[in-house]
Amino acid sequence: MTSTLEHDPRILGEEPGFRGALNGYRRRLRSGDLGQLPVVLGLMAIWAIFAIASQGHFISPGNLVNLSLQMAAIGTIAVGVVFVLLLGEIDLTVGVVSGLAAAVMAVANTKAGLPGPVAVGLGLGVGVLIGLIHGFWITRFKIPSFVVTLAGLIGWQGALLFVLGDTGTINMRDDFVVGLAGTFFTGVWAWGIAAIFVLYVALTGALGRRRRLSGGLAAEPVMVVSIRVVVVAALTAGAVLVLSGDRGLPLSLVFLIGLVVVMDYVVSRTRFGRMIYAVGGNAEAALRSGIRVDRVRVAVFVLASLFAAWGGMLAASRLLAVNQSSGSGVELLNAIAAAVIGGASLFGGRGTIWAALVGILVIQSISNGMDLLAFPSPVKLMVTGAVLLAAVTIDALARRGRAATGR
Amino acid sequence: MGEAQRVPLLELSGVNKSFGAVQALTDVQFDVSAGEVVALVGDNGAGKSTLIKVIAGIHPIDSGTIRWEGREVSINGPTDATALGIATVYQDLALCDNLDVVANLFLGRETMDRMGPVAVMDEVSMERRAVDTLRRLSVKISSVRTAIESLSGGQRQSVAVARSVLWDNKVVLLDEPTAALGVAQTKEVLDLVRRLRDEGHGVVLISHNLADVFDVADRITVLRLGRYVGTFDAPTADHEEIVGYMTGAIAAERAAAVVAPQATA
Numbered sequence: 013m014t015s016t017l018e019h020d021p022r023i024l025g026e027e028p029g030f031r032g033a034l035n036g037y038r039r040r041l042r043s044g045d046l047g048q049l050p051v052v053l054g055l056m057a058i059w060a061i062f063a064i065a066s067q068g069h070f071i072s073p074g075n076l077v078n079l080s081l082q083m084a085a086i087g088t089i090a091v092g093v094v095f096v097l098l099l100g101e102i103d104l105t106v107g108v109v110s111g112l113a114a115a116v117m118a119v120a121n122t123k124a125g126l127p128g129p130v131a132v133g134l135g136l137g138v139g140v141l142i143g144l145i146h147g148f149w150i151t152r153f154k155i156p157s158f159v160v161t162l163a164g165l166i167g168w169q170g171a172l173l174f175v176l177g178d179t180g181t182i183n184m185r186d187d188f189v190v191g192l193a194g195t196f197f198t199g200v201w202a203w204g205i206a207a208i209f210v211l212y213v214a215l216t217g218a219l220g221r222r223r224r225l226s227g228g229l230a231a232e233p234v235m236v237v238s239i240r241v242v243v244v245a246a247l248t249a250g251a252v253l254v255l256s257g258d259r260g261l262p263l264s265l266v267f268l269i270g271l272v273v274v275m276d277y278v279v280s281r282t283r284f285g286r287m288i289y290a291v292g293g294n295a296e297a298a299l300r301s302g303i304r305v306d307r308v309r310v311a312v313f314v315l316a317s318l319f320a321a322w323g324g325m326l327a328a329s330r331l332l333a334v335n336q337s338s339g340s341g342v343e344l345l346n347a348i349a350a351a352v353i354g355g356a357s358l359f360g361g362r363g364t365i366w367a368a369l370v371g372i373l374v375i376q377s378i379s380n381g382m383d384l385l386a387f388p389s390p391v392k393l394m395v396t397g398a399v400l401l402a403a404v405t406i407d408a409l410a411r412r413g414r415a416a417t418g419r
Numbered sequence: 420m421g422e423a424q425r426v427p428l429l430e431l432s433g434v435n436k437s438f439g440a441v442q443a444l445t446d447v448q449f450d451v452s453a454g455e456v457v458a459l460v461g462d463n464g465a466g467k468s469t470l471i472k473v474i475a476g477i478h479p480i481d482s483g484t485i486r487w488e489g490r491e492v493s494i495n496g497p498t499d500a501t502a503l504g505i506a507t508v509y510q511d512l513a514l515c516d517n518l519d520v521v522a523n524l525f526l527g528r529e530t531m532d533r534m535g536p537v538a539v540m541d542e543v544s545m546e547r548r549a550v551d552t553l554r555r556l557s558v559k560i561s562s563v564r565t566a567i568e569s570l571s572g573g574q575r576q577s578v579a580v581a582r583s584v585l586w587d588n589k590v591v592l593l594d595e596p597t598a599a600l601g602v603a604q605t606k607e608v609l610d611l612v613r614r615l616r617d618e619g620h621g622v623v624l625i626s627h628n629l630a631d632v633f634d635v636a637d638r639i640t641v642l643r644l645g646r647y648v649g650t651f652d653a654p655t656a657d658h659e660e661i662v663g664y665m666t667g668a669i670a671a672e673r674a675a676a677v678v679a680p681q682a683t684a
Binding site for chain 1: 529
């Protein structure tokens with residue numbers, strides 16, 4: 013007995029096999045379920061335009077290493093933003109918290125003389141503490157997260173200035189701290205890390221497929237899994253090859269991708285992840301199902317501040333300094349924009365952790381490309397805004413199409 | 420009906436419930452047995468919703484007795500009702516639109532599997548059980564991995580009902596399950612109600628729609644202004660008569676006389 017349900021003839025289900033999967037994908041596209049397609053096409057267009065306009069500079073190994081380094085910090089912050097958006101909330105403090113945590117780390121390291129790892133741990137602790145405060149305030153007093161974190165945005169900025177004191181700027185010299193963004197893998201190391209990543213994608217695909225088949229359920233055709241693994245392997249190998257042409261595979265990029273992989277696993281496979289989607293989709297239903305909604309909210313705000321803190325320290329490591337404007341520039345807006353461009357809905361319950369990675373790649377590519385072409389700041393800001401608007405518009409139109417076709 | 424030995428699954432008698440100055444339920448009696456559908460009808464403000472909430476444990480009763488399989492019990496909260504095996508499907512269904520059918524069926528009670536140090540959801544066994552349950556109830560859904568937002572109203576209702584019987588609940592309370600549904604979808608849901616009965620569940624159905632009530636119910640309990648009017652065998656009851664009891668056009672005393680032999684059976 014196969015585990016299929018009685019069919020309503022009006023509903024088109026997935027047909028078996030590779031052809032069926034292909035047809036299903038085409039049908040989803042036509043009905044407005046575009047998935048990541050617009051972002052991927054947009055990214056390819058952006059890369060093509062900048063590659064041509066910069067006469068190849070954009071895709072040179074040196075620039076791509078720079079791009080990776082630039083992505084790591086805000087991409088890490090964006091992972092936390094995706095968590096908050098999944099819940100249907102917002103955290104406006106991720107920028108200043110990244111600056112504050114970096115400042116605490118810098119002061120602990122350079123002024124108090126604490127060793128690098130301890131200082132970084134202290135910075136992460138600051139993130140956790142701030143997240144707890146946000147979560148407590150939002151759940152205990154039922155105040156919208158927008159307002160609580162708006163207050164935080166101002167208040168933590170003050171805390172940042174207080175921590176830095178009269179110095180204003182603190183330069184980082186600690187080997188450990190500088191090493192976070194200043195370490196590169198080459199040769200065997202880089203290829204080994206790439207191999208582990210590809211192996212992970214292949215294994216999860218193959219094992220997941222086998223589990224479903226042994227349970228008597230329909231599974232993805234071998235062809236689809238294979239194509240995905242081959243594409244991932246090719247992209248990974250290409251990236252390592254290009255990056256090795258310069259300094260190598262940056263440790264901070266490995267951190268970012270590792271964080272995305274682990275958090276994606278948490279969100280899609282654990283009960284905690286399921287709770288986040290449930291609360292974001294229908295908090296009342298989640299509550300009636302016995303989910304402790306407030307605990308989930310607090311936990312998510314802790315994660316957001318924790319990842320903001322970590323991202324801020326990666327930024328400090330790359331820039332070799334923390335100053336009064338750390339985290340108060342484009343960090344907040346770019347992190348939110350990245351999450352949204354990657355497909356996380358502002359209304360909660362929709363999107364994946366990968367949104368952070370895809371989104372930051374788009375945002376940072378544009379920023380990096382325009383820097384290469386020496387665009388002035390006003391133009392950069394306007395273009396970034398237009399791309400964000402385009403991304404959410406495509407999503408909104410696609411969603412309307414989805415509603416119209418009833419899928 | 421009428422077997423002397425038969426013990427109802429759930430039996431309420433002499434139930435009173437007031438909210439401040441409002442006497443919502445006065446001396447109400449009600450019972451449902453395994454394998455039957457009892458419809459609860461009445462005009463707006465008759466006390467149907469209050470009675471459902473009393474059974475579901477949301478409003479504890481002021482006085483009266485509640486028996487579960489013949490044994491007197493007290494229901495002081497939703498968890499008491501759930502522990503007894505009473506499931507309630509409210510009108511708003513309480514489904515997460517963004518999650519798929521499997522996730523909604525198991526929300527809050529996911530089947531877990533150990534993967535080394537972390538516990539992960541056992542999607543395969545949950546999906547199998549979801550498919551089995553939906554097939555058993557003949558619910559038509561193209562894939563259990565479809566998000567709720569893509570389903571029709573009838574399918575959503577069916578998923579909510581399926582969730583209530585996934586955990587071996589003996590009594591299922593359905594609050595206006597066919598409100599806002601089209602003709603075909605209403606039939607789908609009513610068929611589902613019949614299958615629950617055939618599986619041995621005691622089904623309590625609240626509905627404004629008497630056509631639906633006469634379609635599926637075995638017995639019909641009428642409430643009016645918070646008072647018990649009477650319980651009627653659906654196959655022999657008259658449509659006009661029930662409306663008369665609901666609106667008060669036929670006095671309750673006469674109704675009591677009509678049902679007296681059965682009510683004490």
